[in-house]
Amino acid sequence: MSIQLFDQSVNGIKMRVSVSGSGPPLLFVHGFPLNHHMWKAQIDWFQNHFTVIAPDLRGFGDTEITQGTISMKQHADDMNALLDSLKIEEPVIFCGLSMGGYIAWEFWNHFALRLHALILCDTRSGSDSEEGINNRLKMVNLVLNHGPKSISSSMIPNLISEASQRDYPDLTKGLMDMIESTDREGIAASQRGMAERKDFTERLIDIRTPTLLIVGSEDRLTPPQVMKPMSSQLADAEYCEVPGAGHMSPMEAPIFVNEAMEAFLASC
């Protein structure tokens, strides 16, 4: 099956998007500070039965950058405009990892009728503490002054588990390459946007969309203790823990994660 990679005009910018397969639309929204390549194992797997859409978000990968602050609402607006421009009318399965999950809450908030199901990997519904916001703003200064290489190696232990670092050296290299190829202004703009994102915890109860929550058992950034309670707060949710994986569970345990996603999709 061939993957089409092209630039699409979206909300005044050129957005790079990968589209492959045919069938119900399945939208993959990447984490920070990565790009659509993080979903390679899912694109390869799901394109046999779905129209798989995997963009580089504004400021990441090969998509144009806008400076300043890029809010999670702006990213959600971009996803809505992308679906319009691709003429996708059917409700989508929205699969987001971490920052992709923050964007999913905003997408639900503004475009709920466009959602068929949610798959949320390694994310949280809450906003940041004051300390968390300060850490983000420190990263903004660091990356603007010294570039993405100044953050890449220190991010790895938070992204993948010790076992994944030991067993899959290519995974570490792939993540470092993605981070280091990201434009510093794009990183800064979404980091500022995450610092001011809304807290959706009180609203989970209103989300009626069938949802699958996936988390690596060793995730340090959004651990099972953060994700498991969300499964009882959401109206219609399933919870899946990925043994041995860290924050990047779809990359670290692709077969396990793909099978969990497939079983969930067959049931909804």
Ligand code: MLT
């Ligand atoms: C991500 O993986 O997208 C980040 O961990 C999100 C964040 O910094 O909160």
